[in-house]
Amino acid sequence: MRTTITLAVGIMLAAGSAQAADDLKFRDRVHTLDDTTACRTVVELEKYLRLALQDDYVAAMKARAGCAILPKGTAAVVEQTYAATSMMRPSELICIRPEGEPDCLWVGRRMVGP
Secondary structure, eight states: OHHHHHHHHHHHHOOOOSSOGGGOOTTOEEEESSOEEEBSSHHHHHHHHHHHHTTOHHHHHHHGGGSEEEOTTOEEEEEEOOOOOSSSOGGGEEEEEETTOSSOEEEEGGGEEO
8 A cells, every 4th residue: 555655646746647737727627647635725735745755654644534535537627726835846736626526626736637
């Protein structure tokens, strides 16, 4: 399971998708490219990513407890494309609203595509 977490974080932070994620803008329709951790706040997502990158599996799982896992192929709409964060460059995080849901969730920007 630890390998899965590390791999997921690596994928979330890695560059490259079918279309450059930097091309995404407000109200674009997207889908998740893989199973994706999605959190209500940037702080929650950053905490999970920081702990996972430090290989602290137990703490990472606790930090992710309030987050959702969006399955690969989840259709969504881009709601926010910028977040001033302490750990991540602003362009690495994006808030998407899955179809049928009232709120957007923060994900790694490279985890979504058109």
